[in-house]
Amino acid sequence: MEIDRLGIHDSVAAVFPPERLREFLASETHGGIDVAVIGDDGLGGVDGVVTLEHRDAFRDLEWIHSIQAGIDRFPLEALDERGVVLTNSTGIHGRSIGETVAGYLLAFARRLHDHVAAGERREWNRPEWDEAFTLSGTTACIVGTGTLGRGVADVVGSLGVRTVGVRRSPDSLPEFEEMYATETLHEAIAGPEFVVATVPLTADTEGLFDRAAFEAMAPEARFVNVARGGVVDEPALVAALESGSIAGAALDVFETEPLPESSPLWGFEEVIVTPHCGAYTRDYYRDVGEIVADNVVRIERDGEFRNRVV
Ligand code: NDP
Secondary structure, three states: OOOOOEEEEHHHHHOOOHHHHHHHHHOHHHOOOOEEEEOOOOOOOOOEEEEOOOOHHHHHOOEEEEOOOOOOOOOHHHHHHHOOEEEOOOOOOHHHHHHHHHHHHHHHHHOHHHHHHHHHOOOOOOOOOOOOOOOOOOEEEEEOOOHHHHHHHHHHHOOOOEEEEEEOOOOOOOOOOEEEEHHHHHHHOOOOOEEEEOOOOOOOOOOOEOHHHHHHOOOOOEEEEOOOHHHEOHHHHHHHHHHOOOOEEEEOOOOOOOOOOOOHHHHOOOEEEOOOOOOOOOOHHHHHHHHHHHHHHHHHHOOOOOOEOO
């Protein structure tokens, strides 16, 4: 494979200015790659593309790099059949997502979201004596123990939260004090104050957090989803919040995005909604750029791509 010209699709503008990544990749330090920002009006003679969204026209390219970790929106089989290489950006989101999840947990424990809401109404409302707590000594069950799961375990672990992991095998990992296999998910989520979804959306994980899962959680549990909306049965989550079978949720991803104005999820005091930005950081373009530049070198060297999916 030869990549003479690389495109940056302007859909990446949802996360960072395409021009920043273009300058980064074109700089001599990062290989002096011939890079052009492209839109939907033509591929501009590029052989590969860095993108947020998929377009049918990309099937004619040699290589697609997704600036996200999740590849659930790409037609994997079709790309494979046409011999198009797909790489993703897994590996860069551990710290940002870890800090976002720590922020949710701190908000719930220290009641920060209540104070922000009261402040908007100019109200001096102190919490009830037993509402606030400290994170130290609480437990988080983290479902999905890859880059995101380990990043979350690392950051919340440093705040004194005990971390339990769930993955396909029960083999231990240093970041987690205890490990469960996915078949025993309901056992793993039965006690912890926090349950955090960090799994990819696949045929196996679609709807993993259903009515039975929410019923298995403790009534004081808060559910966090920073994975994909599809891993949750959203009506079952709403029902669990309405009935009080769980205490609250912090959600960065949804079945439909943007979250429709009519969604009941906007209406709960104990639900924190963030607009799929849990991994945002001003360094995002650099982190993606490092992977892309590395892959350009690898194409020239031996064709062994980093983060190859297809
Ligand atoms: P990784 O590939 O690093 O990790 C995924 C982990 O999930 C693997 O370690 C795997 O562990 C585990 N896993 C896979 N299938 C199952 C299953 N059926 N049950 C339990 N565990 C499973 O991916 P990332 O951590 O980088 O990203 C995970 C997902 O998070 C992405 O696919 C994306 O959808 C989402 N994401 C969301 C972001 C946001 O902005 N909110 C940002 C980045 C990612 P094992 O092989 O041991 O089972």
